[in-house]
Amino acid sequence: MPVLWLILIVLALAFAGFVAGRARAISGAGDDRRALHSLPNYYGWNVAMKVMVPAFLVLILWLIAQPFIVNTKATGLLSETAVPEGSTLGLVMSDVRRVADGLDLVVDRGLLSAAEASDLTAGASDIRATLGNAGVAVGSEITPEVLAAAQSYRATNATGNLLRSIVVIGLALVGGGLALAQTKPDFRARNSVERGIRAILVAAASLAILTTIGIVLSLVFNTIEFFRIYPASEFFGSFTWSPSFGGGSQLGIWPLLWGTLYISLIALLVSVPIGLFAAVYLSEYAGPKLRAVAKPALELLAGIPTIVYGLFALLTVGPLLLSVFGRDGLNWMQAGTAVMTAGLVMGIMLIPFVSSLSDDIINAVPQSLRDGSYGLGATKSETIKQVILPAALPGIVGAVLLAASRAIGETMIVVMGAGAAARLSLNPFDAMTTVTAKIVSQLTGDADFASPEALVAFALGMTLFVMTLGLNVFALYIVRKYREQYD
Amino acid sequence: MYDSPLRKTEVDTNASKISARDVQVYYGDTHAIKDVNVEILDKTVTAFIGPSGCGKSTFLRTLNRMNDTIDICRVEGLIELDGEDIYDKRVDPVQLRAKVGMVFQKPNPFPKSIYDNVAYGPRIHGLARNKAELDEIVEKALRRGAIWNEVKDRLDSPGTGLSGGQQQRLCIARAVATEPEVLLMDEPCSALDPIATSQVEELIDELRENYSVVIVTHSMQQAARVSQKTAFFHLGNLVEYGDTSQIFTNPVDPRTESYITGRIG
Numbered sequence: 001m002p003v004l005w006l007i008l009i010v011l012a013l014a015f016a017g018f019v020a021g022r023a024r025a026i027s028g029a030g031d032d033r034r035a036l037h038s039l040p041n042y043y044g045w046n047v048a049m050k051v052m053v054p055a056f057l058v059l060i061l062w063l064i065a066q067p068f069i070v071n072t073k074a075t076g077l078l079s080e081t082a083v084p085e086g087s088t089l090g091l092v093m094s095d096v097r098r099v100a101d102g103l104d105l106v107v108d109r110g111l112l113s114a115a116e117a118s119d120l121t122a123g124a125s126d127i128r129a130t131l132g133n134a135g136v137a138v139g140s141e142i143t144p145e146v147l148a149a150a151q152s153y154r155a156t157n158a159t160g161n162l163l164r165s166i167v168v169i170g171l172a173l174v175g176g177g178l179a180l181a182q183t184k185p186d187f188r189a190r191n192s193v194e195r196g197i198r199a200i201l202v203a204a205a206s207l208a209i210l211t212t213i214g215i216v217l218s219l220v221f222n223t224i225e226f227f228r229i230y231p232a233s234e235f236f237g238s239f240t241w242s243p244s245f246g247g248g249s250q251l252g253i254w255p256l257l258w259g260t261l262y263i264s265l266i267a268l269l270v271s272v273p274i275g276l277f278a279a280v281y282l283s284e285y286a287g288p289k290l291r292a293v294a295k296p297a298l299e300l301l302a303g304i305p306t307i308v309y310g311l312f313a314l315l316t317v318g319p320l321l322l323s324v325f326g327r328d329g330l331n332w333m334q335a336g337t338a339v340m341t342a343g344l345v346m347g348i349m350l351i352p353f354v355s356s357l358s359d360d361i362i363n364a365v366p367q368s369l370r371d372g373s374y375g376l377g378a379t380k381s382e383t384i385k386q387v388i389l390p391a392a393l394p395g396i397v398g399a400v401l402l403a404a405s406r407a408i409g410e411t412m413i414v415v416m417g418a419g420a421a422a423r424l425s426l427n428p429f430d431a432m433t434t435v436t437a438k439i440v441s442q443l444t445g446d447a448d449f450a451s452p453e454a455l456v457a458f459a460l461g462m463t464l465f466v467m468t469l470g471l472n473v474f475a476l477y478i479v480r481k482y483r484e485q486y487d
Numbered sequence: 488m489y490d491s492p493l494r495k496t497e498v499d500t501n502a503s504k505i506s507a508r509d510v511q512v513y514y515g516d517t518h519a520i521k522d523v524n525v526e527i528l529d530k531t532v533t534a535f536i537g538p539s540g541c542g543k544s545t546f547l548r549t550l551n552r553m554n555d556t557i558d559i560c561r562v563e564g565l566i567e568l569d570g571e572d573i574y575d576k577r578v579d580p581v582q583l584r585a586k587v588g589m590v591f592q593k594p595n596p597f598p599k600s601i602y603d604n605v606a607y608g609p610r611i612h613g614l615a616r617n618k619a620e621l622d623e624i625v626e627k628a629l630r631r632g633a634i635w636n637e638v639k640d641r642l643d644s645p646g647t648g649l650s651g652g653q654q655q656r657l658c659i660a661r662a663v664a665t666e667p668e669v670l671l672m673d674e675p676c677s678a679l680d681p682i683a684t685s686q687v688e689e690l691i692d693e694l695r696e697n698y699s700v701v702i703v704t705h706s707m708q709q710a711a712r713v714s715q716k717t718a719f720f721h722l723g724n725l726v727e728y729g730d731t732s733q734i735f736t737n738p739v740d741p742r743t744e745s746y747i748t749g750r751i752g
Contacts, residue, residue, distance in 0.1 A: 376611070390598055
């Protein structure tokens with residue numbers, strides 16, 4: 001039974017459970033809803049919840065576990081000799097899966113009956129041709145072992161699917177039945193639903209955290225794999241980045257890290273003063289009418305996709321800088337793609353981040369502090385400089401660090417604006433590249449995935465992750481340490 | 488707590504410090520203050536009493552032009568400080584506020600050290616020639632704020648870390664540090680406990696030696712304890728103005744009598 005059907009059936013059962021639970025509660029109280037502990041709907045929800053939650057939980061676990069079990073079983077049927085020279089077990093297994101899926105498709109199309117498909121023998125008929133008719137291409141000749149494994153794969157899968165349907169629907173029925181049995185007028189359905197809602201919220205929160213852990217783990221394992229085939233001392237010690245897919249690459253992180261930091265620095269130098277001044281103007285000087293227009297207009301900048309900023313860098317800012325600093329002008333710049341180009345455009349991108357967050361923080365400074373300062377005869381700018389900005393500082397630092405993590409993680413503007421040359425240079429008009437841009441280029445090539453040239457992307461990603469994590473922790477520390485409590 | 492008036496500092500004068508004539512204040516279309524005429528004397532504590540929303544705080548804020556920071560507020564009439572119209576175009580409101588200091592209802596120390604809180608005014612007005620002089624001003628202000636002994640060992644710790652009563656006295660010291668001629672206090676004790684209140688009240692009485700103090704208060708006992716002159720506001724009108732003893736013992740207007748005996752308010 002397809003999963004979609006299963007889900008629909010459980011939902012239908014839940015709906016039925018809701019109606020039944022509600023009705024049972026009301027009739028149990030002798031049609032007097034005042035005699036119930038909770039509102040009638042709570043009894044309904046209680047039943048619906050107990051139908052759905054265990055059933056769906058088991059369904060999810062089953063969907064995750066079944067492929068593993070089926071795979072292990074089919075792999076067990078393959079002997080060592082089944083793996084041809086120059087191939088791997090993984091490749092053979094993917095053949096097995098293709099054959100198995102292909103056979104299912106053939107049966108679906110009516111080209112073979114189910115019994116015929118199960119009885120196929122390797123030599124007897126031309127399986128490849130049959131599969132080809134159904135539009136499934138199999139690379140190599142199908143050996144008896146592969147076919148046997150494929151048949152086992154199909155059989156286990158079919159049993160698994162059947163069992164899954166039985167267990168899930170069974171659980172739904174059992175859960176619903178138990179909940180209905182509970183449904184008496186003095187049953188505290190309201191509290192039960194409250195506990196259920198709490199559990200669902202906890203599950204959502206832990207899922208988000210677990211995903212993060214999963215992402216980190218996948219980075220960590222691949223990074224460990226990379227350092228097994230490439231020395232860490234080279235990675236962190238070499239000042240050269242020259243990957244060559246023929247082998248003998250030098251994969252020093254420093255040129256990339258330098259590019260990242262240099263571009264981020266320029267971006268922050270552009271965005272922090274402009275964003276902060278804009279925020280001060282909007283929150284302290286601008287009238288309500290202007291503010292109502294200007295703030296959304298500024299935040300519009302945040303909605304522009306970074307690829308569009310990249311185009312802006314490539315087509316407008318780069319040539320503009322080139323005409324001033326290039327061969328016709330000061331001759332500092334060789335091409336339109338440079339650290340300065342990417343940094344300026346990224347700075348523009350970050351202005352709304354800094355201004356919007358700072359604006360909120362400045363507005364949160366209590367009016368009583370402003371009054372106190374004005375009452376002592378301070379002017380507006382004195383008040384802002386000496387009272388409001390110091391009071392808002394922790395939040396502003398947080399905003400700046402947030403912008404910094406954005407800058408460090410930015411990719412598209414760098415790819416299009418900064419060039420692709422990894423180099424260590426102090427000249428902001430040189431082309432450079434960043435960690436993120438190189439992660440893209442290392443993983444999108446057609447390199448062997450097990451080579452250090454591809455795996456280095458994970459080590460780079462890990463470095464980036466640690467950097468931004470450090471920044472965030474630092475930002476939190478600053479905010480906590482200097483936060484003023486206003487009541 | 489204090490049923491008898493405080494030991495009053497023996498300073499008496501009849502010199503007028505602030506005189507207001509036919510003052511009208513509008514918030515948008517609301518007529519908040521109507522035809523107020525009052526003479527506030529030098530070296531005297533003047534109390535403004537009246538029910539909530541009667542305009543006493545609004546009137547207080549017109550005296551140092553704090554209402555300028557509110558867009559929809561409009562002031563008409565004449566308010567003179569030492570014979571000069573404070574709403575004259577040539578008057579810089581910023582300079583005026585240095586002369587007419589203000590203490591607010593809720594203690595509002597800046598998120599700075601105790602020292603910097605007090606030094607804030609003298610610094611922006613350039614009152615000290617050097618660090619030593621600034622130290623002196625700060626110490627003097629903190630002594631006048633009756634808080635020096637409590638904070639002299641921790642001038643570098645943040646002002647926001649003090650207790651509520653200490654914070655309010657710090658704010659008074661901060662206002663005093665700019666050497667104002669008039670000190671406006673908008674319910675300075677409403678957020679304080681009785682002990683801190685009595686400390687602040689004693690302080691107000693001492694401040695009378697040097698300043699003209701105007702205090703808005705909801706507590707009639709407080710008005711009776713600290714002030715020499717009392718003005719009773721009702722619905723935007725100044726109903727009665729006179730010596731505190733006369734207002735509280737022998738009010739002329741029936742509304743004043745109703746208010747101080749607790750029948751309206």
